[in-house]
Amino acid sequence: MNIAFVSTLAAGGAAQGAENTFRAFLAAGHAASFLTLEGQAAKGFLPLADAFPSSQGPRPVGRLFRHWQALSDPQALAQGASELFSDAATGLFRLGDAAREALSEADVVNIHWNAGILLSPDFLAALAGKNIVLTLADLGPLTGGCHYHLACRRFEAACGRCPVLRRSGAQDASRRNHGLKRRVYGLLRPSVVALSRWLADEARASSLLGHRPITHLRYTYPLDVFRPLGPDERQAVLRRLGIPPQALVILAGAYGLDCGRKNITALVRAVERLRTSWPGRAVELVTYGYGSPPPAAFPIRHVGFVDNSAMGELYGAADLFVHPAVAEALGNTLCEAQCCGTPVVSFNVGGCPEAYRPGVTGFCVEPVSEDALYAALAGIVANPGQLAPMRRAAREFAMAAFSPQRHVEAYAAWLCAAETARSLAEDPGLGADLADNARQSRSLFAASDWEQSIRRA
Structure with a gap:
């Protein structure tokens, strides 16, 4: 054909x-x-x-x-x-x-x-x-x-x-x-x-x-490009970004960060609240994409636009990928993150919940509430151990759901x-x-x- x-x-x-x-x-x-x-x-x-x-x-x-x-x-x-x-x-x-x-x-x-x-x-x-x-x-x-x-x-x-x-x-x-x-x-x-x-x-x-x-x-999705990182690989990426190894790393990104539909501002405000509510817990926000992230009261580590290989490293190094869009047909980034074994968070809008398994490989949040987004992230900060089984489940889900064959x-x-x-x-x-x-x-x-x-x- x-x-x-x-x-x-x-x-x-x-x-x-x-x-x-x-x-x-x-x-x-x-x-x-x-x-x-x-x-x-x-x-x-x-x-x-x-x-x-x-x-x-x-x-x-x-x-x-x-x-x-x-x-x-x-x-x-x-x-x-x-x-x-x-x-x-x-x-x-x-x-x-x-x-x-x-x-x-x-x-x-x-x-x-x-x-x-x-x-x-x-x-x-x-x-x-x-x-x-x-x-x-x-x-x-x-x-x-x-x-x-x-x-x-x-x-x-x-x-x-x-x-x-x-x-x-x-x-x-x-x-x-x-x-x-x-x-x-x-x-x-x-x-x-x-x-x-x-x-x-x-x-x-x-x-x-x-x-x-x-x-x-x-x-x-190319499962050989978007793949989990080994411990040494992950630490190498964090060192390049200047992130301490004990930090909880939240990743977000889009082709254009200035797209209002992607709603990156809501995530920035939620992370600001996290850092205030949990002063003893290192929470880092990393962003990628064209443009600049919204102004914030804390340093955001923005890496700009990156190719798939570098994006795969970012996904693999992150503890969590958050996609706070207010409207979305599916969400490529949610899928790519899971290929790398990274749990995801999104609002319950459009096709986003179909991109992952809510409660198993990610967290589905009440739309479109910044308070609900903050509460979901706060629950993860309070109990980061829940992410380990989700990382394994995310890769398994991706292998089955996004297989090229x-x-x-x-x-x-x-x-x-x-x-x-x-x-x-x-x-x-x-x-x-x-x-x-x-x-x-x-x-x-x-x-x-x-x-x-x-x-x-």
Whole structure:
């Protein structure tokens, strides 16, 4: 079986999960390619688009996110933990030759985080006759643009009057995008893989994908990279970090620490209370990721962005990994930490409790209460001995739940059962409507490519 894995981005949690699946299929002997908007030669990723101008300034993905950020109201995003509203701003890109060849050779196209690429006439035309599987890492594919929202359920109908848009109304961008996605999914006829039961249930509740075949499969993780450390290895990591060996080490991190949805501030406040309540107990907080941790009344050991190998060492050296997100489809970091034998803590939100075994490999905390988070951590400080059996159980759980071999077997069965996509020509006018909706994106592309996209549509 030849599989083309597609993702807008080459980095971030969803992209890393997609890459893990891609590499597991390669290791199992399948032919596979990985396509992202810009590509990444160092990882062997092919560029989807070849229509970006080579002018100076931010790279296309950077310009894309700036455009998306301008669409929404920052305060409204923060209140709803939405993080992002995305539209069809890259819908006019032209497929690169390598991407077109990879899609042509593929039996199955597995589309992952796809903001900005799904509503492209050229991309959709290349999918005709292919088995299509859509992997959900957040709510974006179910809505007119929001990737998370704590309160809004308009995606169950048709969106519109979006609470996060600067220009909201009955026929706003969320309503238009929702309508276009409905028509696109009608052509693609995708089978759907959600990362958790929670996300699968959200998909079933949506008007866009509720009628499609839906299952839930967690990502796989490289168990040789994310592994427990021996005592000497752990002490070596702690020495590099300047942490005394007797300290209780709490680790937290995200691709971007400034993401409000990840809620790192709640953990910082809880650790401040711990250090005040237990002055005789050394409690250290280590963070990783782009950006800086929130201000604190105590020193936080922030290591910045690290690769998987260094991240595995951090997980293995920590006594506890805490993921205080207020909304999450699953939580890659919860899974990676357990691969390293490190117990985890999260709020009982979204798919987080499905990433571990509450009470066995981690602690599930009442959402979203900082007092409850503090109480859970205080209980661990008071009785750190409870972590030892949890460390063993965490690795055992990870070996069973995140095994690449089992993941490929389950995933392959779903890929083979998917329906084939229909031709763009079967919805007369859709190509032109998609191109018209994406006219605002001309600044991301060379004018000649934009004009060619309109003509093809």
